[in-house]
Every structure is written in structure tokens, then in C-alpha cells.
Amino acid sequence: MVASLGISIADVDSNLLRTFVAVAETGSFSAAAQRLAYTQSAVSQQIAALEADLGTPLLTRRPVALTPAGVRLHRHATLLLVRLAAARADVARATVPPGRLIVGLTPLAWSPRISAALARIRAESDRLSTRVLVADRDRIVTAAATGEIDIGLVDGFAAPSDPLPLPEAGAVGVAEDGATVAVPAGHPLAGRASVELADLADAYWIDAPAVTPLSRLPVDGLRSGLRYEGSDVTVLTGLIAAGHGLALLPTGVVLQQGRTGLSGVPVPRLVHRVELLRAAGADGPATRLSELLAGP
Secondary structure (H helix, E strand, O other), X not given: OEOOOOEOOOOXXXXXXXXXXXXXXXXXXXHHHHHHOOOHHHHHHHHHHHHHHHOOOOEEOOOOEEOHHHHHHHHHHHHHHHHHHHHHHHHHHOOOOOOEEEEEEOHHHOOHHHHHHHHHHHHHOOOOEEEEEEOOHHHHHHHXXXXXXXXXXXXXXXXXXXXXXXXXXXXXXXXXXXXXEEEEOOOOOOOOOOOOXXXXXXXXXXXXXXXXXXXXXXXXXXXEEEEOOOOOHHHHHHHXXXXXXXXXXXXXHHHHHOOOOEEEEEEEEEEEEEEEEEOOOOOOHHHHHHHHHHOO
């Protein structure tokens, strides 16, 4: 029941909810049609059918916007669709033979330790089918919640005693490193012992949503001089070295790159954390990988 509106969604077709969420998130009937591989008229018909079923307008048309009822339905529908996908994945696991492992991770969550753990598991399990998915944090969190992946590894920056602000409970910390502002060699900051992010509000930064998004840094108002849409850390550090902007990176990544023309300045009282998410029902190789990464 959508609270206080008298709207029951217990019997609503999940396909109609999926279409509604697509329109709400894209803000456009045509964009939603592209996302779902439908025609625009089919999207319009499904939204009209959903509104008729629930007995209330959910969207205004010009411009496309959620009505008060639509805002409430969107909150419920998003959670319902995630839970439905998780249920489908959990049931599907009963028919999947053992020996499959799908790991999803953000670009900066990867480390030699993870590579070594995967190598150990594959050596212990003959004919283990292994797949690695690299994506942004939101995608990995959703994929772990829905069972699309068995193990998710996500990263971010936080105070030393704080966990990452993830929507799913049960994340386990598996790695921690220092936080470093990566700058070009010859930059006025190069060689300094430390720097506060708040002191760099006038600097130009590289906004890399899939790697180190400015929106998730613990300081507001940092200016983007360039937006990098990829997920290759080597490309990102190359852009930094060429003077296109600064970026906050794990200390180990700056050291591993070893790129001529790149320098790093530590940020005090801030750490880079990697946390592990495990899909409901994941067992076998996923359990073993969790043990290897969460252990000492």
C-alpha cells in the first residue's frame, strides 16, 4: 500500500512498474523506450494502464514529472523490483551447477591481493567458471543486491573509523589505504607533506564518475576542469600528469602507477576503504573468496 493514498500495488504487473521506474529515472518517455527497447507508444500505453489500475495520475506529461503519488510509488517500486530480481537470481542458483563465480568491483577496488585470491580459488577448483565485472559503485551495489554477481567489491573515501555509506547492510571491510591527491610533477603542491581537501576548492579537478567521482568526496564545492567517462585508472593518471586536473586516489595506486610526471600529496584524517558485499544465497567459491579477502 502506498501510504495514505489508498493505492494498493500488491497485484500490479511488475513490467508496468519497470516501465514506470524507467520513465521516472530518465525523465522522458522516449528515453525510457530506448532503455527498455520498447516503442514510445508502448511506454505511453503501459503508463496509462498503470495509472488506470491504481486510479491516480503518476506523471505529468509536459514536462514529464512525478506527481505526489508518483513520488511515493517510485520509492516502493524501486525496492520491489530489486527484491524481485534478487528472488529470481536466488531461485536460479538452485539450477546452476557449482563452480561458477562472478565478481563485480569498482576500478579502485582491484588490488594484487584480489588477483592472488582469485588465482588460489581457481587452482583449488577444477573447471571453475569465473567472470569479473568492472563498473561504478552504484552498479556493483545493485548487482550484488539482485544476485547478478556473487561478490561485490566497492571502494570510497571516509574518515578512518567510518564505513562507506552503502545502502545495503552487511558490507565487510577488506582493505584500507591512505588517501592521496594526485598532481602533476612540478605542481605547486608537489613535494608537500600533506594537504587538506578544503584548501583545494580553487583547484581544477578531474571528475571521473566510475573511478573517483567528485560528488562522493567529503568536501563540497570542488570544481571540475575535465570529466572522464571511462574506468581505466591508467588513463586517469595520464590525464592528471598532463595537467588536466587533480584527483583523489589511494596512496598505493599512485605508487603502483610509477608514472613519470605524477606526484602525490597525502590527505590527513582520510582513508580509502574497500568493502565486500555478498549476494544472498551465494556459496561455494563465493564463500571461499570472502574468507580469503576478509581474513588477515
